Amino acid sequence: MAVEANTVELSGFSWLEAVLFPSTSEHLGIFYLTWIGLFLFVHLVWDAKSAETPGFHLRRLESKFSVLFSAATFSSSFIVILSVPFAPVRLLLADTSLPLVLSGFSGLLLSIPALCPYEIRKQFREEVSKDDTAKGGGG
Numbered sequence: 171m172a173v174e175a176n177t178v179e180l181s182g183f184s185w186l187e188a189v190l191f192p193s194t195s196e197h198l199g200i201f202y203l204t205w206i207g208l209f210l211f212v213h214l215v216w217d218a219k220s221a222e223t224p225g226f227h228l229r230r231l232e233s234k235f236s237v238l239f240s241a242a243t244f245s246s247s248f249i250v251i252l253s254v255p256f257a258p259v260r261l262l263l264a265d266t267s268l269p270l271v272l273s274g275f276s277g278l279l280l281s282i283p284a285l286c287p288y289e290i291r292k293q294f295r296e297e298v299s300k301d302d303t304a305k306g307g308g309g
Contacts, residue, residue: 185200188200188201188204189201189204189205190252191252192249198249201245201249202242202245202249205241205244205245205248206238206241206242206244206245209237209240209241209244209245209281209284209285210234210237210238210241212285213234213237213241213284213285213286213287214234214287216285216286216287217287217288220287220288222287222288223287223288236284237284240280240281240283240284241281241284243277243280243281244277244278244281244282244284246277247273247274247275247276247277247278247281248274248278250270250271250273250274250277251271251274251275251278254270254271254274
């Protein structure tokens with residue numbers, strides 16, 4: 171293992187290159203495992219530290235499958251966005267660059283809310299309901 175400027179060489183490839191700019195199937199595997207793992211880690215730490223969510227129980231583990239799906243969606247969208255600027259992929263994409271970038275950004279935006287371990291819409295509805303009650307009761 172040789173240490174270079176901010177990268178670590180392992181078995182002939184750079185881990186940082188694999189995580190940010192995958193170019194082989196091995197890199198792609200490392201890319202997905204790293205980004206999915208990071209996404210799940212952020213969600214689970216947020217969930218554990220949040221007062222808005224109940225404590226851990228195996229029965230609620232099933233609810234984390236949607237987070238896993240969102241993590242995979244995030245990673246796939248991220249790879250689409252990263253791949254567009256690179257010449258070999260750009261040649262393959264030809265006229266589909268704009269739709270791929272749009273779907274990549276859409277996937278990122280749709281999957282990021284899954285990091286939050288509690289239902290924000292429910293809290294928003296409760297706040298709106300309190301505001302409506304307060305306005306109606308005072309007039």
